[in-house]
Amino acid sequence: MAQTQFAFFPGCSAHSTGRAYTESFMYVAERLGFEVSEIPEWNCCGASAGHLRSHDLGDALPARSLALSEETFGDRPVLALCAGCYINLRRALVHARRSPEDLARIDGLIGREWKASAEVMNGLEPFMDPEVQSRLSSCVTRPLKGLKVACYYGCAMVRPRDVCAFDDDEDPRSMERILSLTGAEPVEWSFKTECCGASHQVIVQRDMKPMVGRILENAAAAGAEAVATACPLCMLNLDMREAEANRQRAELGKPPLRLPVYYFTELIAASFGGKADEIGIKRHFTPAVETVEAARSQGVVA
Amino acid sequence: MRIGVFVCHCGSNIAGTVDVERVAREALKLPGVVFSDTNKYTCSAPGQESVCSAIKENALDRVVIASCSPRMHEATFRKMIAEKTDLNPYMLEIANIREQCSWVHKDREQGTRKACDLVAMAVAKVSCDRELFTTNLPVERRALVIGGGIAGIQAALDIADAGFPVTLVERESSIGGKMVMLDKTFPTMDCSACICTPKMSEAAENPNIEIKSLTEVESVSGYIGSFDVTLREKAKYVDYDVCTGCGLCETKCPTKKIPSEFNQGLSTRTAIYKPFPQAVPSKPTIDAEHCKKLQSGKCGVCEKVCPTGAIRYDDVDRVTTQRYGAIVVASGYELIDWTGLYGEYGAGRYPDVITGLQFERIVNASGPTEGHILRPSDRTEPKTTVIVKCVGSRDPNKGVSYCSRACCMYAAKHAHQYLDKVPDGTCYVFYMDVRCAGKGYDEFYMRTLQDGAIYVRGRVSKIYPEGDGLVCMGEDTLSGEIVRVKADMVVLETAMVPSRGSDVLASKLNVQRGPEGFFTEAHPKLRPVETNTAGVYLAGVAQGPKDIPDTVAQAGAVASKVIGLFARGQIESNPMLSKVDVSRCSGCRACVDVCPYGALGLVQANLRENSRKVTRTVCQVNEGLCQGCGACSVACRSGALDLLGFSDEGIMQEVEMLCQ
Amino acid sequence: MSVTSDAVAAEARSRAEGAASPEGGAGSPWQPKILAFCCNWCTYAGADLAGLNRMNYPADIRLLRVPCSGRVNPQHVLRALQDGCDGVLVCGCHPGDCHYVSGNYYAKRRMMVFKRLLEYSGLRPGRFQVRWISGSEAGKFRDTVVSVTEQISQMGPMASDAPSLEALAGADALLEAARGAGDAR
Amino acid sequence: MTANLTQQIRDRARDLLQSGTVSCFIAWEPARFEHWRTPVTIESPDEVDRIVVDEWCDQLIAKYALQRRGDGRIGMVARGCESRAVERLVADRQVSRQDVYLVGVGCTGMLDRDGGAPLKKCEECQRRNPVTYDEMVGETVEEPRPYRFGEVDRIESMEPEQRRAFFDRMFSQCAMCFACRNVCPACNCRSCFADAERVGWLEKDFGLDASRYWGLMRAFHTGDRCIECGECERACPMGLPLMTLMHKQVRDIDRLFGPYEGGGLSDAGPDPLRSYRTDDVEEFM
């Protein structure tokens, strides 16, 4: 039986910068029969600095939300679409599962009897089940035929491996498998787990700026027409700073990149025939509607 | 029961702190003791004489000698009893009143009391002793060498040269192993094939060596001196008795596009083939998986062209069983499959990221590029080459935690060879450490530096294609700078790992493997080529990563052990072994699980119980394998197993005597 | 408690506890009786080396040589403790150095569980100890003997561990409470 | 347990015996008094109506399979405890799994035949559903997995003297009847160490030392193989809390050497005390 019921941890991005991710995920979820319910009274996951302040704080913040989820939804997996939320929630879970003593310590911190029984999942994991994938395939009415897409995981989602371990940390392939079901053609490229520098863009802009450009350029060099992500922070960073990267390129006399960046769920939603204004793709900085429409028109199912 | 107690003065060593006369007097009060005496030096000739005559004169049937540690003279006194009296040498116990009493206690009263206790305990134990008999097990003077690499070849040659027959089994179609694939050997830069192939032919021609290629060990039973080994020789489809090795079939075979294993996939071969020209046996085999005739029945070219009619499409595996006195494990290694582990290096997607062994083939004059350094993707000469060391080695997160030992040197060799053949080329070597302990090794490394190799201390974190090259990204940890090198070719010096099937082989031979998977020697310092299973020896990388000189030295050491065993011709068994009382055994297997030697097994036994014949599963001790540790006697809950010489009764009686 | 049947056992016990040295009178002061099971290859050799180096240690310890610590049956240990030893020590090679490959690993697991069980059932911690001492660690052997002897001497004879009447009365109440439904109908 | 369970089991037993799938079928039958049950081995389909399966079946019946070895396949009602006992017997090579045919039932716990209170062993049960079966009758039941170390916690918190007193008193009441051994599925030795008259093994003087020796050594011999069925404690005519010795070891082993299971729940290899890891906890250095 595929897992179809999820407790939803929105984090700070789901209803703000990552709205397009939430909208497109929910669009797809509804059609695949997922039941996604928000955790009542959830709190900040602690990213990025909670665990740096103290390890206890780093465990307590996510643990409280997870405990609330367990009290309300029992063993239902907790879905954290944001890679930052995912890694923080998961870290607390892994810590709690190390030993009964650790669990007791964390329970003491949050004053709740949390059993750490439920899993924490990122946005990709619900789609990794073969049953879900076959259902997904059957929902594709407007395949993104031949759309060459570079799947970008970023750095947080796959590392460290003892916390995440849902896919290979250097060469993950789950997003590729999922997107290939939509008719898109994932390309082989080298920067899929490279850091985009998101959390440092504000403080050390000078060092971080080239990182976005390098990722996008590598994707383009591999023949990608689009980039797909599964993290609102990566998305924001790549999408917003592509223009900046293009300015830099212009200075060097290089043509602009024109590489729209998508949430992978937007692409799935698009292949389901979702309208541009209901699947989030109108919310991007880099124009994103045209590429999708072009791909969809290629692949009209007879 | 007539026990005699002999208390030794050991000059003043014992008598200085222990009142030996009182100990002897007290001993007489112990149950079963009919005689006691003291001696100045019991181990001396007159001392031994006096003990022996006392045994005879008093018709003693058990003896306690209170003297120095049994680790010192137990063997001496056993030998004395065996040779000079009618008593069984195992009816003897030693009370250690020197090392563990007189030498460590100053108070005479305390020391004397303790000595009395120790003598009493020995008397209690000796009352439970039973006569034990050693047996001489014959040794089959024939050796089995598993693995036909340089280690196996060397061991086989050395044993065979001493006049003993050897079977050398190799699972590939030719012996030679990895060494024959190498181009040159460091630090002398001898041509590897030039020194290896003569050894191969020497082995082939030695009348005492039988080479069995395409052969694997199916099962092993028995123990030192008489292992019964079943070998499976895979079908070759060529009758080697008839084949002359002319090679005509190879030139005519229509299936030509099979990647060559010998050349590491850098060239192709035919379906009927010899892996390389100097292969031993120097005759081809048919690769059934790719042969059209065997797959679909259509073809038969080789049969038609064969001038001697040696092709046998109906050939089958041959299974034979032979008895061997000793087994040498020289199963070697393979290189870690980095493609599954290092996504950041492209997981095998970039054709110009190659392994060190592929580089060996490229640089070899008889290799796919005839010795010209040309990169695989476009067969151009790489102007910049990056060599990455420790790929898999010393990387517990992805690969293995150990150092593969030889890579530092062959990385230097590769750099040297590259710079030699591409004079205008640039070579970077990314390293963690440079370890060059060996004769002439550091000098070789220095020469490589002088050649112009650029050593960068740091691991490569990512390799990605850019243009027609590959960017290697890493940190130079000495300068703290991020380094990006655009390379035309990258050579990964990958870790050595135990050859595939080592686990299965280990369980067949019942030898241990360490956590890293290499076979474990009996003692890392003092018994480096033996295993804990007597009669099974280790040579080469099967025991742990090492280079060719160490491998050959170890093979020679193994041969000397085997020859020594064969020269003796028989082995004396230790009689202090586990013994099973089948009437109490329920066949639960607890003992089998804990035995480190595989000396215990379950058998169906026909027994008489309560005047009825019954057939039950019970434990059986293989006396050739048992080493007498006694772990089984504790694992056995019902007490069906006991250890002769250290029986439960003996130990309990010692305890009771002390508690009295 | 049964009234007369314990007499046989009690007698044996008191004899074991009151046992004196061969020539020592009953009036001699109490000295601990400590039994050490030592593996032949490491600890026994270590003890020999301590002798060779003329190290000095208390004379209350008696070594019992076994081939391997894996040969020591918990039954031997319990029997020794019941029959009059004030302390029992089991010694073997360091893990990884066993002459018989794995004997001490088994001994370790067995003794870890058994020691906890003994102490759970009321044996005072320290009366039963396990140590790994190699053939070269004469100093460690001496130090171990010194420390174990000291601990046991401080604890006094095994007989002094017998519980008080108050403790026994308390135990009765606990035992009645520990009964489940259906027990002892 | 559903009301018609008895009938369902009778039907299954009849079918299995009639079809020759099993040569006998082990279950319970009513004893003389109301709510009293006794194990029964049915050999003929005509006798299946003797069977009763309800909340009063307090005995563990799995070990009765041993006396039927070699007579064809043995049918048996299997609750969680019976199934684990069978796995134990299989792990100790006393039966092979295909020699028994398990008709699984989910169990919600048994009641004391005299007072109707839940049995202690059932209140501590970790496996109410069979872990292995050949067919299942009825639905599986919820697994509450109650905390079973309460008594161990309490005793561990006591001073050594109090603990010694507790066990002195407990062992002083032991009748040396060996009921604990004879009902225990892990006590499947062909001959018990207690039956061997050997120096230093087990005195027959009914003294405290002898019963302590018996109690501790039996506990240790089964310590890494206990399936926690609680049958020793139920069978003890003196009602001694024997499981406290088992629970102590179960928890220690679980903490020291990894998840405790008592055999048969997974392919985890030999039992904890007949295996080892080179990186086991070190405390004897």
Next chain:
Amino acid sequence: MIIDKRDICALLDAIGRDEQVYVPGSVAGVTQFVEHEPGVEPLLDVRTTKVPPKELLFPKAERLYRWKTHEGHLSIEQADVASRPFTVFGMRPCDVASVERLDQVFLTKGYVDEFYQARRQAATLVALACERTDPTCFCDSMGGSPTRAPGADVVLRDRGDSYRAQAQTERGQRALDAWRAAAPDAVRDDEPGEAPDAGDDARVTCSLTVDMDGVAQAMPGLYESPMWDDIADTCVTCGTCTFVCPTCYCFDISQDTRAAEGSRYRCWDSCMFVTYTQMAGGHNPRADKAPRVRQRFMHKLSYFFDRYGENLCVGCGRCIADCPAGVDITRVIDRVGAEAAAMRGEVAVDG
């Protein structure tokens, strides 16, 4: 003599000053006869104690002699058989009946066991008649009665707030006199005109009954009967029934050997144990369960009857209540009756 229940403890305290008094009590929750301790109320409401009082006369283990070797000489020291007087207070009629059975074994037919005899002669048995019975009680089917204990020296009968004590033997009369002397305030004379109470078989009866008619005679013919296999099928051959049985008297001789000295003692044994008939050479005539189970019931219901004219079962019901497998001697007796009837061709036996 009348003793108010509230004075029982005072009386026992007084008797206990001169000799040991054993009363029903509880140790660690196990009811058994314990030495009376001043001020501790005996558990006189308990009907059959978990552990029968037989070990007061026939201990679980009893030393016979000790031996010692000293400098090659063997010396033997006989155990002391003498016993000081003691009182067993509050024995139920079934347990008193069991002492009569043990007397047969240890004191009659030309064999006198001096250890048993010494204890028996030192013992004053004070019975306590039953006012109620347990479901497992069936003494009245085994020739006994809940209200009568003919073998006791003194019988106590419950009168609500008090007990009435009547001497049945000379020793009993001496005991009552001694009580009166030791604790004049705790006892008083019978009500004037109160007739001696000999017990009333009809007043208190057991709900569990078995028909013993012809059982002892039928049993030898059932030696080969398959019924023993059936019963043995259920039995787990623990020693519970034999150790809680007030009449089982089998013992073994064992030794305690420690190097230079040791002793021999006799200790209870159980015919249920495989070692019971184990011979030195390894043969065991009763290696299987069925012959052992048969032996126990044959002994209880046939062999003993043949020798002494009564059953070795007094109907106390302990073995029924304590058997972990639910083996029930009354069902065995029923089965014997049915089998015997079937053999006579009267009724078809089911099963």
